[in-house]
Amino acid sequence: xxxxxxxxxxxxxxxxxxxxxxxFLMFLVWPMLSGAYMSLTGxxxxxxxxxxxxxxxxxxxxxxxxxxxxxGNTLYFTLISTVPLVxxxxxxxxxxNMGLPAQWLWRLSFFSPFLLASTVVSLFFAWMYNPELxxxxxxxxxxxxxxxxxxxxxxxAMWAVxxxxxxxxxxxxxxxxxxxxxxxxxxxxEAASLDGAxxxxxxxxxxxxxxxxxxxxxxxxxxxxxxKIFDQIYQMTQGGPGGATRPIVQYIFxxxxxxxxxxxxxxxxxxxxxxxxxxxxxxxxxxxxxSA
Amino acid sequence: MKQQDSGGMHMNRxxxxxxxxxxxxxxxxxxxxxxxxxxxxxxxxDIRFWHLLSGGDGIKMQAMIDAANGQNPAFKVKPxxxxxxxxxxxxxxxxxxxxxxxxxxxMHAARVPxxxxxxxxxxxxxxxxxxxxVRPEDFSSRIWEKxxxxxxxxxxxxxxxxxxxxxxxxxxxxAGVLGQDGRLLEINSPDRFLEVSRELQRxxxxxxxxxxxxxxxxxxxxxxxxxxxxxxxDLVLDPGQPARxxxxxxxxxxxxxxxxxxxxxxxxxxxxxxxxxxxxxQGSGLLFTGVWELPTxxxxxxxxxxxxxxxxxxxxxxxxDSHSFVLPHQAxxxxxxxxxxxxxxxxxxxxxxxxxxxxxxxxxxxxxxSAEYAAxxxxxxxxxxxxxxxxxxxxxxxxxxxxxxxxxxxxxxNVFLGRDKATAGxxxxxxxxxxxxxxxxxx
Numbered sequence: 001x002x003x004x005x006x007x008x009x010x011x012x013x014x015x016x017x018x019x020x021x022x023x024f025l026m027f028l029v030w031p032m033l034s035g036a037y038m039s040l041t042g043x044x045x046x047x048x049x050x051x052x053x054x055x056x057x058x059x060x061x062x063x064x065x066x067x068x069x070x071x072g073n074t075l076y077f078t079l080i081s082t083v084p085l086v087x088x089x090x091x092x093x094x095x096x097n098m099g100l101p102a103q104w105l106w107r108l109s110f111f112s113p114f115l116l117a118s119t120v121v122s123l124f125f126a127w128m129y130n131p132e133l134x135x136x137x138x139x140x141x142x143x144x145x146x147x148x149x150x151x152x153x154x155x156x157a158m159w160a161v162x163x164x165x166x167x168x169x170x171x172x173x174x175x176x177x178x179x180x181x182x183x184x185x186x187x188x189x190e191a192a193s194l195d196g197a198x199x200x201x202x203x204x205x206x207x208x209x210x211x212x213x214x215x216x217x218x219x220x221x222x223x224x225x226x227x228k229i230f231d232q233i234y235q236m237t238q239g240g241p242g243g244a245t246r247p248i249v250q251y252i253f254x255x256x257x258x259x260x261x262x263x264x265x266x267x268x269x270x271x272x273x274x275x276x277x278x279x280x281x282x283x284x285x286x287x288x289x290x291s292a
Numbered sequence: 293m294k295q296q297d298s299g300g301m302h303m304n305r306x307x308x309x310x311x312x313x314x315x316x317x318x319x320x321x322x323x324x325x326x327x328x329x330x331x332x333x334x335x336x337x338d339i340r341f342w343h344l345l346s347g348g349d350g351i352k353m354q355a356m357i358d359a360a361n362g363q364n365p366a367f368k369v370k371p372x373x374x375x376x377x378x379x380x381x382x383x384x385x386x387x388x389x390x391x392x393x394x395x396x397x398x399m400h401a402a403r404v405p406x407x408x409x410x411x412x413x414x415x416x417x418x419x420x421x422x423x424x425x426v427r428p429e430d431f432s433s434r435i436w437e438k439x440x441x442x443x444x445x446x447x448x449x450x451x452x453x454x455x456x457x458x459x460x461x462x463x464x465x466x467a468g469v470l471g472q473d474g475r476l477l478e479i480n481s482p483d484r485f486l487e488v489s490r491e492l493q494r495x496x497x498x499x500x501x502x503x504x505x506x507x508x509x510x511x512x513x514x515x516x517x518x519x520x521x522x523x524x525x526d527l528v529l530d531p532g533q534p535a536r537x538x539x540x541x542x543x544x545x546x547x548x549x550x551x552x553x554x555x556x557x558x559x560x561x562x563x564x565x566x567x568x569x570x571x572x573x574q575g576s577g578l579l580f581t582g583v584w585e586l587p588t589x590x591x592x593x594x595x596x597x598x599x600x601x602x603x604x605x606x607x608x609x610x611x612x613d614s615h616s617f618v619l620p621h622q623a624x625x626x627x628x629x630x631x632x633x634x635x636x637x638x639x640x641x642x643x644x645x646x647x648x649x650x651x652x653x654x655x656x657x658x659x660x661x662s663a664e665y666a667a668x669x670x671x672x673x674x675x676x677x678x679x680x681x682x683x684x685x686x687x688x689x690x691x692x693x694x695x696x697x698x699x700x701x702x703x704x705x706n707v708f709l710g711r712d713k714a715t716a717g718x719x720x721x722x723x724x725x726x727x728x729x730x731x732x733x734x735x
Contacts, residue, residue, distance in 0.1 A: 042732065042734075044410070044734035044735070045382075045385050045386065045389060045734070046385060046389055046407075046410030046411070046412055046734065046735050047389045047410065047411065047412075048410060048734060048735065050732060130563065130565070130566065131506070131561035131563070131566075132559060132561060132562065132563075132566040132570075133565075133566060133569070147561070149561055149709070151506075151507065152506050152507065152561065152705070152709065154706070237507065238507060238698070238701075239698075240507055240701060240702060240705065241507070241701075241702075241705050241706065241709075242701075242702045242703065242705060242706055243702050254378075254695065257378070257382040257385075257386075258378050258381070258382060258694070258695050259689070259695060259728075259734070260385070260406075260410075260688075260734035260735060261731075261734050
């Protein structure tokens, strides 16, 4: 009897899971396997196929300076965007949590840019960065400073993208931090006050340690989001000037869709996949150590 | 007309299985998305037409499609407009590779070598075209030559749209560089061009010339290639071999362009929007641009003259491309629809006077020879450009909105900005091109 019941449960379980499994296999597992195979072939977007080429695409990619440069740009963007997106979000959340009046207004102001589409944000900032007519250079001129070629100076362009990205996406991290701050029991602060701890002391000794798990989560989410950078760069600089902001995702797109070389493009995708996997493993290693 | 051969696109077992899988997925999703089909979906007899023309050009194109639909009750052309450049060409290539593209599409003629040899396009049947009143002799020689690939006609040009120079007649008059005939005085050397620009700058008090190039590889390439070809120099790209170029000429052209961008003659930091705004606001006397900006300037009320870029180096030449009709390869072409497409394209070519109003030079010569066209001012002043146009050097990766123009921007923008030497920028560009030429040809 028990065996029959368990079998029935199994059948029901599989039946309920089947739609999800079908989609999972069709749209995740199969494309992944298909992409892995494609990376070993000379498949072209035009349908031409030079057949199985083994690891040739990988060998070519490892020797491709543009691939390395794009990968470097992606890592650079991830580094310089993650730090402000975590630190400034924490600072804003802490400020709002101090009990400023009209809290809803602050929350709305910091979060609302996050709701905009990347195209809107990119257009908006591209105009503000315009060297001749833009707001930023106008402000600099009023301060008696020389104009900056925001999106056209290889040394500045990535920072210009980071400024736009921080403005656009910081609201999400801000909300996560604010929620976490509001979850810290008030008694801790009261007890600390009685012991004579000031505001800074309370922040560093109570708030920050209590925010540890939230910070880990935000950092992980942020690194993953930043590694995927594409939209705003493609729209603001097209990867320029001179490839100075081209991220790896754009390079994959260009190799496959405008260069027609799907096999090569798939190989770069897998190299990038390997890198993300490595970063994920490092994170798991450190978070495990932390919780152990 | 015979049923179109599906060429190398026969489905194999895996594709059938994949298609089946996609169909199942589609059916599963169907319940949720049927609401999106409805009115937007093409009816069985509709001819699907993809094009990349937006803004003023898009409005003109839609009016021409409406006119063609009105004249030919046998079919109804339903256009789909996609953003030009990589998004458009990528989607067109993918749709064609999948065997279910639109019945007809617009492409830049210079992009055809990246599509035709890969079997993504079908050739036009000249006999059927003649049946609808379109013959090879209706096109000027350069344009007709460009429509062919491997001895077959793969594209039918609606226009040629060269890179030209617009000028402000009032400012030119004040600067003393306008002739008795109301046209700009002849400029035939780089030094003379600098002089005229400086005269105009003195009148405007801002700049003499507007040239928007920042972040725009196409703009940088258009001016460069115009000047390069004016030297009579060639640029040949044969896959498997290094690019054949005249390096000294190229460097000379880059240095001349850089000398214009001195924040006096023209701003060093001009992008497309800034240049258009500056010229429209009478902040400069000259504008290097495509013919398609003509309506904008007329609307802005600029007292307008137009000419090809002055011949500074002896050989008249202008960079150009053509919006051309192509037949994306269909695995199963519908004969009746194909006939409709020919009829539609013939109507569009014959009705291209309206297209000329948008600034473009019609490719269909009977229109260019008409009295109505001669009366278009200032379009008629640069109609002769069709005789001196130069398309991109031929290769699978060149043409308007291609990677080739991006590579140019990547390496040359810093030269224009004065941050890099012309020799360094040019050599880096050619080195990039040689890398692509050395790769296996994916088409």
